[in-house]
Amino acid sequence: MRNFLLVARREYMEQIRGRAFLLTTILLPALFACVIGVGYLSSLGLGSNKHLAVLSNNPVLADLIRQRLTRKKESKTTVDVFAPASIEDRARLLKQVQERSIDGLLEVVSSGQGLPEATYSSPSSGDFITTSRMTGAINDSLVKERLTRSGMPTSDADALIKGITIQTFQVKKDGSVIKSNAVASFYKGYVMAFLLSMTTVVYGLNVARSIIQEKTSRIFEVMLAIAEPEDLLAGKLIGVGAVGLTQILIWVTAAGLMLVTPLAASTLSGDFEVHFSWVEAVLFPVYFVLGYFLYSALFAGLAATCETEQELQMFTPLAAVPVWLSFAMILLIINDSNSVWSVAASLFPPCTPIIMFLRMGSQVPPTWQILLSIVLMLLSIWGVLWLSSRLYRIGILMYGKRATLPEILRWLRYS
Amino acid sequence: MPVVELAGVTKAYENKVAVSNLSFSIDAGQMFGLLGPNGAGKTSSIRMMLGITMPDSGRVSLFGKPFERGSLERVGYLPEERGLYKKMKVLEQLVFFGELHGLAAEVARSRATVWAKRMEIDEVLAKKTEELSKGMQQKIQFISSVLHDPGLIIMDEPFSGLDPVNAVLLERTLLELKDEGKAIVFSTHRMDQVEKLCDSICLIDKGRAVLAGKVRDIKASYERNRVIIEYQGSSEFLSSTEVAEAKNFSGHAEIRLKEHGNAQKLLQEAAAVATIYRFELVEPSLEEIFIKTVGGKANA
Incomplete structure (x- = not known):
């Protein structure tokens, strides 16, 4: 028993004094914090700082899209609206995309009661995050435009688009309920x-x-x-x-x-x-x-x-x-x-x-x-x-x- | 009462017999050499004395009692290869080994300091073992084996890694320990040291004791067949029919006689052609006896 305790104490002291223990004790949580922090910070910055142009034959829809893309959470995005736009405007904006002076050109062309056609041109082929944001913006704006055009108050339309968030509660074995x-x-x-x-x-x-x-x-x-x-x-x-x-x-x-x-x-x-x-x-x-x-x-x-x-x-x-x-x-x-x-x-x-x-x-x-x-x-x-x-x-x-x-x-x- | 006794000990691993019916005993105040070529069974015998492995048959006794682990607190062991914790500081290491042998930490600490002075390494007590030379580490290993004042000290190649000055220091220390009544067993390849330090030996070959007894008696039992001659004149006598082998230096020759060669006849032949200043018939060295006994295997 005495020998076993002496061996255990020696092992403990040697490892606890070692550089590896100090490094892993401090570095591992620090690394964790860094990974979580970097992930959080990058999620905040995703899709922001973009300079986009929206070109459409429907000024109301184009403006709704602009509002949606520049709402508080994503306020760093700059959106220029061209509605209605000429062929020259389109050519000039495409030239700006080519020269990288703007990050992308979103074209939304409405045709009667059907769904509009949307195209997005940008220097990057893999910017799926911006594409996803724009899809959401167009869909929400389209629904809002149609609802308000049919007479629904803007606040009701906004509430519908926002949707609901389900609240979850956990019922414990002792009967207590916690969020x-x-x-x-x-x-x-x-x-x-x-x-x-x-x-x-x-x-x-x-x-x-x-x-x-x-x-x-x-x-x-x-x-x-x-x-x-x-x-x-x-x-x-x-x-x-x-x-x-x-x-x-x-x-x-x-x-x-x-x-x-x-x-x-x-x-x-x-x-x-x-x-x-x-x-x-x-x-x-x-x-x-x-x-x-x-x-x-x-x-x-x-x-x-x-x-x-x-x-x-x-x-x-x-x-x-x-x-x-x-x-x-x-x-x-x-x-x-x-x-x-x-x-x-x-x-x-x-x-x-x-x-x-x-x-x-x-x-x-x-x-x-x-x-x-x-x-x-x-x-x-x-x-x-x-x-x-x-x-x-x-x-x-x-x-x-x-x-x-x-x-x-x-x-x-x-x- | 012998300090350690092996009686008819046998140990086999799978189909290989490592030690076969080995018997010897060592008394207090005796220095004992355990010799043999590589793979002869020395390490297996030492391991059985230390309870690291158990004999298949036969008996190992320590301090007059059948082997029990409690007796190991009175045994010190110095292995051939350094068994030290490289990252530990020297003093901590010595205290740790002392505690394992049953000493209180404070007692181990003060004894370690005394022994470090005695072995002339007190300046390295605060250093990590890995920072020290092989010779220094050997001294630390030696101190760890004697710190608890054991009655039996078992050492495997205690002089390896030591320079001549430190080898003399260790020799002196071993003799002091012997005078204090410790029984010391050592296994070595250095026959000159065995000859100088050991009272008795046991030569093992293929697991069996092939030669055992007091060094003096063993040497006396062998024919004196070596001659040293210092002379002036012709070296013609070196081609005598009595000579098996001769090394001739300037006025100094070392001769090995043929089996049952006549030394007196050689002396007469030498005196006839040269002036003889010294003619000494010397007994065979332990190394010669060793080589002769184990059939010329040089890797003792």
Whole structure:
């Protein structure tokens, strides 16, 4: 017990003082923030700052289109209207497009009661965002023009075009009803699942790398003359796992502190309001620990059969495939988080931590499913540890070449 | 009571017998050489003494009791290749190994400081291991194996990586430890050091002990067949029928006699053609005995 604690403490201290820990603890959330921030900023700027010309034989429709394209949200767009326009106007505007002095020319030609014909000419062939905005603008303007022409007040026409927004509420098991946002909830589950998959796999591979380094530097030879292999393996798993938990604790604390700031309060409100339940707060570290032990125990055994980190890379798909599989099921889970497939996948131990949190994005799964998933994971960890400790016990003393499958099977028989 | 005893120990891996019916014992205050060509079974024997692997049959006893892991706190081990954490600072590393051997952190720290002074490396205690030379790392490894004041010290190639000055320092330290009553086992390829330091040896070949006993007795049991002559005059006597092999330098010759060669006859032949200043019949070196015993395998 004493040796196991000493080994765990050494592992913990070495990793926590390492540059990699500092970098990942600070950089990973910073990277996340950057990705989200850049995505948000670029979405604000999409399609803006355009200088467009609208050419039409219907001045009312052309002006409605201009209003729609320059409304508050997209006020950076400049729209010049030419209605009615001459052939010379068209030629001049096309020349301006050619010379890049305007970004595009939208032509809307009305013909009686039928739908008008619309064409858009621009120097860029792939500006689908502007094209999409203009399609919306033309359709809305056309509906408004027809409705007002038939006598409907402008405000009624605007209200109809704006349409309705459905308010979503989540009814909790205790009967309480809270306002919810399906998209925000999904992203919350997605981010938590992503963090779980990253940390469990990264720390699992950390254990493997550490074993290979100790094998290469022959430290095992000294350590085994003092401690039992089981103490070394357990100490390493606990020590590295504690580093992961420390990192998660730092992230959660930092996120908690940020959430109470006025900026976060104003940003994460309304459509972006996200609710965290205590169940999620408890299950996140629980599934991290279970996922970490499953992957790290597996990789510890495999690392003991390798001589170099390059040889270990051969086994990395064993960690990557469950992660890919879990994220590939996102659409299925969004559609119905309680379908047979979603439940079955969330009970498959290598996928459990990720899929459980993806499911929690929609709703917290029934208690029996959570408990069953934990029991299944514990059984899997026990099985993998049983196998890995046998490989580890012999593998760490085998030098020279990577073990072949028949050799690995023989090791299992020996121990 | 022997400090360590192997009695009829056998260990096999798959179809290969690594150690076969090996027996020897080492007493307190004794320096013991475990010798043999590569793959002879030395490492397997050491691993069984340390409980890293268990014998298939036979018995390993430490400090008069059948092997138990608790006894390992009284054993120090220096492996052939450095087994140190490269990123750890030297003092932290020594304290860690001391604690693993049952010392309190403070005791380990103060002993590490004393030993660092004794081994002349106290200036590197605050450095990371990876910043140090191979020789320095060897000294750190040595300190980590003796920090807990073990009764039994097992060393595999303790002199590798050391320059002559540090090799002498280590030799002196080992002799001091021996005088303090420690039992020291070392496995090495350096026969000159075995000859100088060891009281007893066990030569293993193909897993079996082929030669064992006190170094003095072993050497005495071999015929003295080497002659050193310092002379002035003709070197004609070097072609004597008694000579198997001769190296002739300026007035100095080293001769190996034929089996049962007559040294007195050679002396007479030499005296007849040259003035003899020195004629010494020397016993065979341990290296010669080694090569002769294991059939000329030079990779001891």
